[in-house]
Amino acid sequence: xxxxYYFYIALLPSIILHEVSHGWVANFFxxxxxxxxxxxxxxxxxxxxxxxxxxLPALLILVGFPPFGYAxxxxxxxxxxxxxxxQSLYVSLAGPFVNxxxxxxxxxxxxxxxxxxxxxxxxxNDPLFNVGLALGISNLLLAAFNLLPIPPLDGSAIIExxxxxxxxxxYYHLRARALPIVLAFVILSEYVFxxxxxxxxxxxxxxxxxxR
Numbered sequence: 001x002x003x004x005y006y007f008y009i010a011l012l013p014s015i016i017l018h019e020v021s022h023g024w025v026a027n028f029f030x031x032x033x034x035x036x037x038x039x040x041x042x043x044x045x046x047x048x049x050x051x052x053x054x055x056l057p058a059l060l061i062l063v064g065f066p067p068f069g070y071a072x073x074x075x076x077x078x079x080x081x082x083x084x085x086x087q088s089l090y091v092s093l094a095g096p097f098v099n100x101x102x103x104x105x106x107x108x109x110x111x112x113x114x115x116x117x118x119x120x121x122x123x124x125n126d127p128l129f130n131v132g133l134a135l136g137i138s139n140l141l142l143a144a145f146n147l148l149p150i151p152p153l154d155g156s157a158i159i160e161x162x163x164x165x166x167x168x169x170x171y172y173h174l175r176a177r178a179l180p181i182v183l184a185f186v187i188l189s190e191y192v193f194x195x196x197x198x199x200x201x202x203x204x205x206x207x208x209x210x211x212r
Contacts, residue, residue, distance in 0.1 A: 006134035008057060014102055014139050015071045016047045018095040018146070023074040025094040029087040031080040039074045047071040056183075068186060085161060092157030099143035106136025150182060151175040 020042065023034025034040055039047070048054065052070040060068055081087040109132025113125040123129045147155040152175045163171045 006130045007138055010134035010138045014099060014142055015069065016044055017098050018142060019047055019071045019074045021094040021098040022076060022091055026076045026091045030082040031077050033077045034074045037075055089157045089161060092154040095154050096143040096146045099139040103136045103139035106132045151178045
């Protein structure tokens, strides 16, 4: 398995781009909240959450868990979107969509780092291959995780479309306070079932087979 620091190096910019994409799409559909807050910047300092971006991944690495974290959420005011119920779905799915694109870039980097020598694929550039592997796998995990239909993850926007208007306020209240529950579930599932470690190992095997 590639060294953990490659994964962490790939994870940080991937999380930031994930968040920026939410704000960019929201601005495109009429909500300039993130733009006015200067959160459409690629400057990492504008997106770092002291706990979610630094402390939580570092603690997980120290105890032997796969690194997991999040950036400071980009502010979005769905009421300012031109078509709130429809376009809020696009805003939510923008993050996972960007992660899927970044994963494809990782696959391209891996492909550039190998060559076919007498019918056998050989890695000719270890750093490039490891960066591509880390970029691909970390973004696949981010996309898959964020697409889970559990508040406040991006996939919960699908559920939101079926929530009656009269209950939207209660739903948003729940969504804004559900992150600690999701984090506790992630850590517990890794501690008991080693879900993250197994997923990471299986993804690495699948990714290398894909390159071949």
